[in-house]
């Protein structure tokens with residue numbers, strides 16, 4: 102994105118150089134002011150005849166006027182583009198003047214819900230991740246379907262998302278204090294941060310100023326990474342969003358919290374492939390216990406298992422389990438398949454602090470993938 106912006110900038114500078122008294126210097130990629138030399142055979146070496154001084158001065162005036170006009174036009178164009186394009190920057194003090202209590206109001210809504218329901222923090226963390234991976238962190242995941250226009254919320258990977266009411270409660274309180282100011286996308290980013298902190302994990306400063314999107318399509322949820330992904334599919338999915346392999350390993354640590362339904366891992370515990378009934382990369386004891394909670398027949402709709410034994414505590418157990426062959430999804434166990442990701446799993450398994458630091462860095466990166474264009478009044482519907 103920045104690269105493209107920079108390229109556009111260079112392009113505009115070059116045009117300015119062409120029509121004004123500035124010269125484009127490729128060596129420093131900058132403009133240098135250049136005094137015009139008087140007309141001479143040297144300057145007009147290619148031209149046949151000579152021109153009078155008066156004609157030259159008129160030409161120069163014309164050139165300056167043209168340069169000025171183009172400069173003004175391009176400047177206005179840049180201004181217009183910066184207003185209509187979704188490229189904007191986030192900042193830590195975004196609501197300091199317009200809604201100073203925004204973070205407190207959101208933290209209270211998350212805390213009140215989490216006290217009553219222990220599954221809330223994991224749900225909000227996953228919701229934020231699913232929001233950011235489709236159209237950027239623009240709260241598109243919060244929009245309701247409209248008739249046959251199915252929204253992201255109703256896409257297959259998102260049917261198990263829950264706790265949307267927490268964001269609604271926070272929004273309602275915010276609207277009472279500072280109407281139309283705090284975006285739903287920012288509420289979700291802050292709620293995810295608070296969820297991690299409430300679970301005993303790190304806390305951090307969330308850059309704010311996201312805008313809410315006006316589009317949400319269930320079909321686009323097919324772009325979310327799947328639990329059956331191998332390491333190169335995971336790498337591709339993350340790199341398409343500007344996220345590195347380190348971000349992949351650190352953010353996957355979100356699986357220290359929450360619950361998984363049988364459907365997310367059942368391909369590993371039965372009929373795995375022509376040779377193996379069970380995924381050979383899964384520890385036999387884990388496979389046996391998962392087969393117990395997920396019988397092939399007569400299974401309850403909500404059957405499944407905790408993501409790790411300490412699934413309401415944000416810790417580094419997730420990485421320790423992977424090293425024992427006890428990662429729940431193929432995508433978790435796949436982190437051992439490449440040397441660099443395996444090294445990171447080992448590092449995070451060995452140090453909660455290193456994991457926490459990396460997680461914070463990667464969360465800030467993921468939650469800065471922006472999109473959107475408005476501040477919704479109701480997080481479930483566009484303005």
Ligand code: HEM
Pocket residue numbers: 220222223224226227230261263326327328329330335352353354355356358359360361362363364365408430432
């Ligand atoms: C790397 C690719 C990822 C894949 C393939 C993946 C896949 C999944 C799947 C299949 C579930 C279980 C859903 C269910 O059965 O109900 C799940 C749960 C969860 N995921 Fe991920 N995930 C990934 C990355 C992340 C990231 C980056 C985060 C957050 C930073 C995250 C946070 C969570 C949480 C907290 C849960 C538990 C949700 C709950 O209990 O409600 N996941 N994930």
